[in-house]
Amino acid sequence: MAHIIDGKAFAGALRERIGAKVADLTIRHGLKPGLAVVLVGEDPASQVYVRNKGEQTHAAGMHSVTHRLEASTTQEDLLALVHSLNADPAIHGILVQLPLPAHIDSNAVLGAIDPNKDVDGFHVVNAGRLAVGLPGMVPCTPLGCLMLLKDHLGSLKGKHAVVVGRSNIVGKPMAQLLLQADCTVTIAHSRTADLPALCRTADILVAAVGRPGMVKGDWVKPGAVVIDVGINRVPARDPEAAAAGKTRLVGDVAYDEAAAVAGAITPVPGGVGPMTIAVLLLNTLTAACRSRGLEAELAEFN
Numbered sequence: 260m261a262h263i264i265d266g267k268a269f270a271g272a273l274r275e276r277i278g279a280k281v282a283d284l285t286i287r288h289g290l291k292p293g294l295a296v297v298l299v300g301e302d303p304a305s306q307v308y309v310r311n312k313g314e315q316t317h318a319a320g321m322h323s324v325t326h327r328l329e330a331s332t333t334q335e336d337l338l339a340l341v342h343s344l345n346a347d348p349a350i351h352g353i354l355v356q357l358p359l360p361a362h363i364d365s366n367a368v369l370g371a372i373d374p375n376k377d378v379d380g381f382h383v384v385n386a387g388r389l390a391v392g393l394p395g396m397v398p399c400t401p402l403g404c405l406m407l408l409k410d411h412l413g414s415l416k417g418k419h420a421v422v423v424g425r426s427n428i429v430g431k432p433m434a435q436l437l438l439q440a441d442c443t444v445t446i447a448h449s450r451t452a453d454l455p456a457l458c459r460t461a462d463i464l465v466a467a468v469g470r471p472g473m474v475k476g477d478w479v480k481p482g483a484v485v486i487d488v489g490i491n492r493v494p495a496r497d498p499e500a501a502a503a504g505k506t507r508l509v510g511d512v513a514y515d516e517a518a519a520v521a522g523a524i525t526p527v528p529g530g531v532g533p534m535t536i537a538v539l540l541l542n543t544l545t546a547a548c549r550s551r552g553l554e555a556e557l558a559e560f561n
């Protein structure tokens with residue numbers, strides 16, 4: 260049976276260390292990292308994530324601002340808010356919660372964020388910095404996955420990593436990070452020929468496709484490390500509960516089957532998900548330190 264990689268515990272410990280660093284920076288440098296989160300509309304899952312971001316930012320001793328805008332907010336008004344946050348010296352990190360309502364061009368909004376305050380790492384400047392190996396802001400979920408992998412495996416050198424999913428938010432930056440860690444990387448997707456056979460060649464298998472239970476147990480090489488990025492809401496197991504509209508969270512990996520074969524696996528919930536917000540705090544701390552030329556303060560997190 261696989262070792263279960265406890266992302267919830269890892270994220271909690273990381274948030275503690277960030278909180279201690281923030282307290283130290285506030286005393287020694289008068290620097291209080293500030294994060295602004297912008298939510299447009301009432302998507303229920305986004306509301307939960309944004310509330311958690313606000314609470315965890317605050318708990319880490321950071322300055323936390325949440326802007327909740329109506330679903331009918333115009334792109335122009337949203338861009339005006341982003342521009343005002345770019346100019347606000349108390350704000351070191353800006354995050355616009357995704358997905359945005361359909362009438363708003365997400366790329367235009369993400370592209371308006373000052374790349375140095377882009378704690379999501381979604382701006383093309385940061386995607387470019389990652390691709391060429393320059394310091395920048397790295398997307399939270401893939402960086403969280405890399406931290407879990409390094410914590411479990413130590414060196415990733417020479418491992419064959421297969422990333423299933425090619426999104427700009429997870430798949431592509433994940434592949435870049437694994438490449439930087441000296442893995443041999445294959446990016447696959449739902450149209451890859453004989454995807455199960457390819458996945459079976461992976462020492463590290465990252466599933467980020469957004470399809471519940473797509474990666475089956477017989478897609479996993481015995482002993483491989485499986486990182487499940489999927490967060491899918493499906494009907495509850497109990498038919499009565501399901502009929503009453505109750506749901507449960509599952510990943511992109513058929514957990515029980517895969518755990519019987521893998522060497523290690525992240526569960527859903529409690530695996531990659533909690534790392535997303537912990538790394539968001541780390542990116543906010545990073546942006547704040549860089550704004551003052553205090554990069555050396557980040558050494559303990561590298």
Ligand SMILES: Nc1nc2c(c(=O)[nH]1)N[C@@H](CN(C=O)c1ccc(C(=O)N[C@@H](CCC(=O)O)C(=O)O)cc1)CN2
Nearest residue numbers: 308355356357358379399490528529530532533535536
């Ligand atoms: N601007 C962004 N939007 C979105 C991102 C993002 O990184 N930046 N990621 C996702 C949602 N997300 C953060 O925003 C997120 C998803 C999941 C979790 C998490 O802790 N999941 C828990 C379960 C929580 C639950 O019960 O629902 C887990 O997996 O254990 C945190 C953050 C899309 N949008």
